[in-house]
Structures are given as structure tokens and as C-alpha cells.
Amino acid sequence: MPKTQKHASKAARTEKKSDAQKHGFPIQPATGKLGVMIPGMGAVATTFVAGVEAVRTGIAAPIGSLTQMGTIRLGKRTDGRSPKIKEFVPLAGLDDLVFTGWDIFEDDMYTAASKAGVLERDLLAKVKTRLQSIKPQKAVFDHNYVKKIDGPNVKKGKNKMDLAEQLRQDIRDFRKSSGAARLITIWCASTETFIEPTAAHQSLKSLEKAMKENDEFIAPSMVYAYASLMEGVPFANGAPNLTVDVPAMLELSREREVPICGKDFKTGQTLLKTVLAPAFKARLLGLSGWYSTNILGNRDGEVLDDPGSFKTKEESKLGALEHILQPSLYPELYGNIFHKVRINYYPPRGDNKEG
Amino acid sequence: MQIKVDFLCRDSILAAPIVLDLVLFLDLVQRTPELRRLGIQEWLSFYFKSPMTPPGLYPEHDLFIQLIKLKNTLRHLRGEELITHLGLEYYD
Numbered sequence A: 001m002p003k004t005q006k007h008a009s010k011a012a013r014t015e016k017k018s019d020a021q022k023h024g025f026p027i028q029p030a031t032g033k034l035g036v037m038i039p040g041m042g043a044v045a046t047t048f049v050a051g052v053e054a055v056r057t058g059i060a061a062p063i064g065s066l067t068q069m070g071t072i073r074l075g076k077r078t079d080g081r082s083p084k085i086k087e088f089v090p091l092a093g094l095d096d097l098v099f100t101g102w103d104i105f106e107d108d109m110y111t112a113a114s115k116a117g118v119l120e121r122d123l124l125a126k127v128k129t130r131l132q133s134i135k136p137q138k139a140v141f142d143h144n145y146v147k148k149i150d151g152p153n154v155k156k157g158k159n160k161m162d163l164a165e166q167l168r169q170d171i172r173d174f175r176k177s178s179g180a181a182r183l184i185t186i187w188c189a190s191t192e193t194f195i196e197p198t199a200a201h202q203s204l205k206s207l208e209k210a211m212k213e214n215d216e217f218i219a220p221s222m223v224y225a226y227a228s229l230m231e232g233v234p235f236a237n238g239a240p241n242l243t244v245d246v247p248a249m250l251e252l253s254r255e256r257e258v259p260i261c262g263k264d265f266k267t268g269q270t271l272l273k274t275v276l277a278p279a280f281k282a283r284l285l286g287l288s289g290w291y292s293t294n295i296l297g298n299r300d301g302e303v304l305d306d307p308g309s310f311k312t313k314e315e316s317k318l319g320a321l322e323h324i325l326q327p328s329l330y331p332e333l334y335g336n337i338f339h340k341v342r343i344n345y346y347p348p349r350g351d352n353k354e355g
Numbered sequence B: 001m002q003i004k005v006d007f008l009c010r011d012s013i014l015a016a017p018i019v020l021d022l023v024l025f026l027d028l029v030q031r032t033p034e035l036r037r038l039g040i041q042e043w044l045s046f047y048f049k050s051p052m053t054p055p056g057l058y059p060e061h062d063l064f065i066q067l068i069k070l071k072n073t074l075r076h077l078r079g080e081e082l083i084t085h086l087g088l089e090y091y092d
Helices: A002-023 A043-056 A109-116 A122-127 A126-130 A160-178 A204-210 A220-230 A249-254 A269-282 A299-304 A307-325 B011-030 B042-045 B063-078
Strands: A033-039 A097-103 A181-186 A235-237 A289-296 A337-346 A351-353 B008-010
Touching: A002 A109, A033 A160, A033 A220, A033 B011, A033 B042, A043 A109, A043 A122, A043 A126, A043 B011, A097 A109, A097 A160, A109 A122, A109 A126, A122 A126, A122 A269, A160 A204, A160 A220, A181 A220, A181 B011, A204 A220, A204 A249, A220 A235, A235 B011, A269 A289, A269 A307, A269 B011, A269 B063, A289 A299, A299 A337, A307 A337, B008 B011, B011 B042, B042 B063
Parallel strands: A033 A097, A033 A181, A181 A235, A289 A337
Antiparallel strands: A289 A351, A351 B008
């Protein structure tokens, strides 16, 4: 009897699914403003906001963005249906975006962008007013997690739960002051020192207890993630930090139906690696080694000059090859690869990375 | 055989469009119950060096598999046919 029931429910599910397959799933419309909250208002965050402002005012194109320039083929190759992605699904428009952030430095976004030296001064000058209006809120920071930098704009609290409460207040204040209908948190701050999951990360209950007890294995990024999810705000992790990749955060995310994603933006070297490695694998060309070197001089490079932060990055970069090449299936081709990842911090390079 | 790639880039300029896409797609997710309830948004692996997966499931790193996953997820949401690239039907 239970078996029949199980089958029946499965059939019902399939039935339901096929109905949704035909007509699509419900999606609420993207009405109102979308607030973007960024821990870490450095080179990445300021380039993103300056870029959005430049596109919004029509002085730049959104190059590299699937949501803005990408298309999607529908139906058969002979159907000739390839709408833009942003016309196919209801996405917020660039005019709907409003920004805030947290940083350990007090610089507004214009000053931070000028110091980062990524975008040309001409372009920055054209979006100066908008960027100047975005000032960082005091950050949650722990020097033990990012050894190479320190700054004055930091929150004080009696424990990590208290710090999370302060962030939650920031989030509620921003929701109110910006008039945003919905919010997103996206981590654009530094790589933290390497930590492995401990008992504190195994359930929401143990996480909350550890935060109250100021457990050393609760990283600042986790305090942000916890605060976001508790406020019902989705969290994206742009760094290789553990952050939301622990059972406690998965539990919180699923329980509250607040989405999470990560880790570590695939920008340069790994983008190429995940294009080249599948080609070798497809042709079953064996490999003896892969030498990945990076020369860079921005704050990212400075932070990664610390062995603890580098270890976090190294783990993130090493995993890709292993999973693509599947040495356990192809021991004679990929069983003995020497994979070396090096990061060389060389300040004169600035943000101009060579890999 | 040796392949050497000398890759010169401004890292933050490559990261900025990723930030924009993730913001807009995560916002789509929070308006879509079918995706929101899942927690981890594996279909956004395309944007990550080290994509998150639930325990016991290995991540897809191949950029083009990731792109197919992303687009098929959008097709799935809108009730469009998934594209498998089988293509036998063109020869019927």
C-alpha cells in the first residue's frame, strides 16, 4: 500500500511538472527598486557600480554580461527564435538598482574607485556624483582573518551575534531609506584565511550558539551571510571563503527559502582553465602538469600574500582541474598531474593582472 | 606538446559583469518559488571558480556545461523545451 501511494504521488508530481513544463512556473514581476548591498567596496565593487552607472547614462556598453547582452535559443534550430535573456525572463532593469556597502575604509565609492585605479579617470568623472553619494557603513572585520590589511571603519560589538544584529539593523535601515522592494547581498571583499568546517557550522542552532560565544571559527563573512539570510536577503559569495558553504547556512537558506550561491567569481585564469581542460579531456590528451602563475598588484594580491588567505584561494583554484579531468576514471591520462598555483604580489602591476 | 597562455587582464573589469548578472539572477530567484526553495543555486555555477553543491554531489566546472545548465534552467522556468542538442528530428 505505501508503495502504491508513493507511485501515485510521483505520478501526480510528474503530471504537475508537465503542466508547468508547458506553461512555465510562476514568477513575480520585477517591480520596484532592487537594493544591492556589498560587503567590500574595493576594486570589484566600485568597478561594478561605476559600470552600471556608465551603462545607465549611455556612455558604455555592458560587455561581458549575459543578462544584458546574451541571447537564448528557443525551440528548434530552424525556428529562428533567439530572444535576449532579459526579454525572456523578467529581470530588474539597471535603472531599478540602488547601492550600499560596508568597508573598513571610509572612502566613498568615487574615492575608492580612483584609488583602485581600474577605470579611466575620464569615465569615473562622468559618474562622479552618483559614486560619491555611496558611502560605506562600518564593516564587521577581524584582523585574524585578513592579516594584510586593517582599517578604521569597523563595528564594535560584545560578540559575533551582536555584530550580526548591527548588520541586520543596517539592512533594515537601507531597505527603508532606499525604498527598495527587494534586496541582494553580494560579497566583494577579501579572501579570508583558510578554515575548515567545525562542529559550530553543522546546524543553525550550533552556529547561533557559537556566534554568541564568539567562537574563533565564525568568520566575518559568516556574520554577513547570517545577517542577510535572517533578513530574507539572498547571498552571493564572490570570494573562496567558506561562508555559506556549511550545513548551518544551507539549513537557514532552505528553511527561510532565501537563495545562496558561490564561491569565488570565475574571472580570469580559472575561466581559461575551465575552457582548456575540457578540450584536452574531450580528446583524451594526457597531462603531465599545469603551472598557473599570477602576477598582480591590487589589494586582492596584497591579501593573498598572506599564506592563510592564499591557502583558501589555492583550494578554490585546484578543485576545477580535478573535477574536469576525473583522474579516477582516467588514471593513465590524469592520474599523476603536477598542478602548481602561484600568486605573486607585485604592487607596480596594480589591477593589471598577468596569468 | 606545450601550451603557454599569457593572459593579461584587469581582474575587476572581468568581475564587474559577473556581479551584475548574479545580482539580477538572484533577484529572479527570489521572485520564483520553484528556485527559491532549493537553497543553493547550482545553475549559477557558470560564474564561480568553486561552485557550491549539496553534500555528496560533485560540481560541474566545464564552462560550456555550466552555460547549458544556466540556459536550460531559464527554459525550464518559462516552460520552453530543454535543448539537448540531440538533433535527430531534423532528419525525419
